[in-house]
Amino acid sequence: QKEVEQNSGPLSVPEGAIASLNCTYSDRGSQSFFWYRQYSGKSPELIMFIYSNGDKEDGRFTAQLNKASQYVSLLIRDSQPSDSATYLCAVSDSNYQLIWGAGTKLIIKP
Amino acid sequence: DAGVTQSPTHLIKTRGQQVTLRCSPKSGHDTVSWYQQALGQGPQFIFQYYEEEERQRGNFPDRFSGHQFPNYSSELNVNALLLGDSALYLCASSQGHPGFGEQYFGPGTRLTVT
Numbered sequence: 752q753k754e755v756e757q758n759s760g761p762l763s764v765p766e767g768a769i770a771s772l773n774c775t776y777s778d779r780g781s782q783s784f785f786w787y788r789q790y791s792g793k794s795p796e797l798i799m800f801i802y803s804n805g806d807k808e809d810g811r812f813t814a815q816l817n818k819a820s821q822y823v824s825l826l827i828r829d830s831q832p833s834d835s836a837t838y839l840c841a842v843s844d845s846n847y848q849l850i851w852g853a854g855t856k857l858i859i860k861p
Numbered sequence: 862d863a864g865v866t867q868s869p870t871h872l873i874k875t876r877g878q879q880v881t882l883r884c885s886p887k888s889g890h891d892t893v894s895w896y897q898q899a900l901g902q903g904p905q906f907i908f909q910y911y912e913e914e915e916r917q918r919g920n921f922p923d924r925f926s927g928h929q930f931p932n933y934s935s936e937l938n939v940n941a942l943l944l945g946d947s948a949l950y951l952c953a954s955s956q957g958h959p960g961f962g963e964q965y966f967g968p969g970t971r972l973t974v975t
Contacts, residue, residue: 755903783962785963785964793968793969794949794951794966794967794968794969795904795951795966796966797963797964797965800962800963839903839904841903843962847917848906848917848919849894849906849964851903851904851905851906852903853901853902853903854902854903
């Protein structure tokens, strides 16, 4: 059973600090990795995607991928209260199936 | 540029009934995927349509079926509704096949089965 695991949280971070969200996956053949943000009662919104090992930066967001260790992380710099949401990790596996984690709830405290 | 649209927004049905949900993809996208999301869970993949054919399917029973039209819009049909089918149903569109790269989600349809 291919799995994507995330700590459910909640993860509480002070405003202005760095929030670090982690995700591990079981299928070594996984191809693509996505981070989505979901506000309560809303649909997921794509934040970042990463295909290669290393870091990818977009504004305040950095995605980090380590295929050898089978983890992907999302860093949010200068966290704002508007960043409070559930962050979903999704992994496209070797069969091109998209496997989702259950999400980490992030709370940014003013 | 219109994003992904879904209808209806909310729906209440009775056990045993049938329901049809609709989705129009983002302009320029030709692949539509459907997901079921229960409260507090990540989305569960139902199936994906590309070129009017079901290309991939998740672990859902045959009660869940779909269709894609020539204009790339799509329908999700659920027969013989069960209480456990109550969930948020999400449609996502993307470009190409397999279309799991850079998906954009619609606002969802909240289905309640009583």
